[in-house]
Amino acid sequence: MLQILLAAVMLGLLWAVMTIGVYLTFRILGMADLTVEGTIAMGAAIAARAIIGGINPYAATLLAILGGMAAGLVTGLLHTKLKIPALLSGILTMIALYSINLRILGKAILSLLRLETVYTVFGGLSQIPFFADAGIGHLVPVIALGLLCVPAIICILYWFFRTEIGCAIRATGDNPQMSRAQGINTGNMIMLGLVISNGLVALSGALIAQQQSFADIQMGIGSIVIGLASVIIGEVLFGKNSFFSRLVSLVLGAITYRVIIAFVLELGMPANDLKLFTAITVALALSLPELKSYLRPVVTGLKGGAKNARGKWSL
Amino acid sequence: MLAVNGVFKTFNRGTVNEKTALHNVNLHLKEGDFVTLIGGNGAGKSTLLNCIAGLHEVDSGSILIDGKDVTKLPEHKRAGILGRVFQDPMEGTAANMWLEENMALAFRRGQRRTLKWGISGKERELYRTLLSRLELGLENRLNVKVGMLSGGQRQAVTLLMAILKRPKLLLLDEHTAALDPKTAAKVLALTEKFIGQEKLTTLMVIHNMRDAIRFGNRLIMMHEGRILLDIEGEAPSKSSPLRTCYSVSGRPAEPNLPMTASFCLEFFSRKTAGLFPSGGAGQKDDNQGKGKYCLPLPACAAMFHQSDCDKAAPAGG
Incomplete structure (x- = not known):
């Protein structure tokens, strides 16, 4: 049980990086950026190819981030300069990335077995008897890196979105008309947001590939939905008051999502149904505000008092 | 201060919906002019303001602000010398950002934005002082999301943001039209106060004929994209x-x-x-x-x- 739970936490930490990237575009810029489906696989592909090529895994991960940023920039240019709708710009880049990722990988799956990864440094932790005896030795290095990496990202983003440029990006997502009236180049801010977002997503892809010891051309499929699911779970369960608590809630949301998945798999749901399950979860979560208003009279009626009902359904 | 020379603007050119919004508009404002602009729906008032602000590119003609040709400049590059308040109170502020963050955005209008903190302690004091001039009790609500404020409060804040960095030209596009009469009167009074104190060059679109006569030193009337009437004189x-x-x-x-x-x-x-x-x-x-x-x-x-x-x-x- 502990093993399953910790494995979920570990995956959650790695996917949290991607969730934060999705949050930046989905909530701060207010657009659904489908580029991430290609970027996550691209991050994995670049990191895997570079590590196999003998490059230091940290440098390889950095290359992956740069690759993701470039992908974000392409989407940004398509959207802001060529005025292609945001959703379509993302889809175009995503499709293009599929071919590019195949070129980087050379084949559908590239194995990283027995190669040095970013987790190798923390390999010593898995030898500690306490962890080894509990059967979680192989998870500890990844969790250790995740616990270093994710808070660092949160702190950097928290700082960044309080700076003048960060505020300008937030204003652009909030009210582009007002932003332009205040002298903000909204096109550039959207591009910058997409670049940062996709850099994070590629980082996540690189970390995941090194954790699972292979890069897979298919690994991006449905990742936007996983990201959205994590964002929404985080918001619903862990609040969205201050910006900092929002960022933390994203991480908790990503972990919760993984725990839920691990739980339903444990209950015997076929792994092939996972994407269907995720899609339904997201659809339900997105329709929650609407569903709440439908259900409120029922709840009120059952409880016999609006006070209780409100507390219950405001989650 | 402002020179609009022979500006033409046609929307949906070449379609059945073709609409000439501005037809050879010439307008010259002197420093300190407070101009009220009236006209029926579709007269071209808002289009004129939007062309000056850079939302629309003009078909022909030129627009100069303070001697500088801005005809080809994009909207955000003109923003540094313009202050704008829109008709819709929701349009002038970022609803999900704090009041002080909105002010800070306006405070940096026309400046290069860097990785410095988005707002400094000294600024907060300034904002507090300025907000107290609105007499809406907003000076103690710097950390409130602007979306929580009422339409009138938001419009007053937008007005304050528009003049926070002294603009060369203040553009008010029916900024009281969406408010209830009492609030509208209050915002108009604030507008007059600020314009008087700062001696701002102002172009104000207004629907109410009486207010158009009451305010400003010059009245312009537009109809079907042309300036029909231009009366100058003390209020x-x-x-x-x-x-x-x-x-x-x-x-x-x-x-x-x-x-x-x-x-x-x-x-x-x-x-x-x-x-x-x-x-x-x-x-x-x-x-x-x-x-x-x-x-x-x-x-x-x-x-x-x-x-x-x-x-x-x-x-x-």
């Missing part, structure tokens, strides 16, 4: 717009205001037939002018409508 007293018109008509006609005097007479005599009972002289002029100045009359009709509403409101209530 006339509230009670007698008619007299003001006579005084205007008594002045020698200025070359750039060819039909000001006589048109103005006709305009007001018709308009005020019911509003201002003592319009005998006006009636006479009206009869003389009939036919000769028939072109602008439909434009007046659009204006009358608003004034009639003003008149009807107290009677009905």
Whole structure:
């Protein structure tokens, strides 16, 4: 049980990086950026190819981030300069990335077995008897890196979105008309947001590939939905008051999502149904505000008092 | 200060929905001018403001602000010298950002934005002082999301943001139209106060004829993309717009205001037939002018409508 739970936490930490990237575009810029489906696989592909090529895994991960940023920039240019709708710009880049990722990988799956990864440094932790005896030795290095990496990202983003440029990006997502009236180049801010977002997503892809010891051309499929699911779970369960608590809630949301998945798999749901399950979860979560208003009279009626009902359904 | 030279703007060119929004508009504002701009729906008032602000690119003609040609500049590059307040109170502020963050955004208008903190402690004091001038109790609510404020409060904040960095030109696009009468009056009073204190060059679109006469030192009327009427003079007293018109008509006609005097007479005599009972002289002029100045009359009709509403409101209530 502990093993399953910790494995979920570990995956959650790695996917949290991607969730934060999705949050930046989905909530701060207010657009659904489908580029991430290609970027996550691209991050994995670049990191895997570079590590196999003998490059230091940290440098390889950095290359992956740069690759993701470039992908974000392409989407940004398509959207802001060529005025292609945001959703379509993302889809175009995503499709293009599929071919590019195949070129980087050379084949559908590239194995990283027995190669040095970013987790190798923390390999010593898995030898500690306490962890080894509990059967979680192989998870500890990844969790250790995740616990270093994710808070660092949160702190950097928290700082960044309080700076003048960060505020300008937030204003652009909030009210582009007002932003332009205040002298903000909204096109550039959207591009910058997409670049940062996709850099994070590629980082996540690189970390995941090194954790699972292979890069897979298919690994991006449905990742936007996983990201959205994590964002929404985080918001619903862990609040969205201050910006900092929002960022933390994203991480908790990503972990919760993984725990839920691990739980339903444990209950015997076929792994092939996972994407269907995720899609339904997201659809339900997105329709929650609407569903709440439908259900409120029922709840009120059952409880016999609006006070209780409100507390219950405001989650 | 502002020079609009021969500006044309047509929307949906070449389609059935083709609409000439601005037709050879020439407008020159001096430093410190407070101009009220009136006209019916579709007269081109907002289009003119949007062309000055850079939302729309003009088809031909040029726009100069403070001697600088901004015709080809994108909207965000003109923002540094412009202050703008929009009709929709939701449009001028970022709803999900704090009040102080909104102010800080405006404080950096026209500056290069860097990785410095988005807001400094010293600024907060400044914002507090400025917000207290609004007398809306907002000075203690710096960390409230602007979306939590009422429409009137948001509009007042937008106005403050527009003048936070002294603009060369203040553009107000019917900024009180979406507010209830009481709040609108308050925001208008604030507007007048700020413009007076800072001696701002202002172009204010307004729907209410009375306010158009009451405020500012110059009144411009547009119809179907043209400037029809351009009256200059000190803010006339509230009670007698008619007299003001006579005084205007008594002045020698200025070359750039060819039909000001006589048109103005006709305009007001018709308009005020019911509003201002003592319009005998006006009636006479009206009869003389009939036919000769028939072109602008439909434009007046659009204006009358608003004034009639003003008149009807107290009677009905």
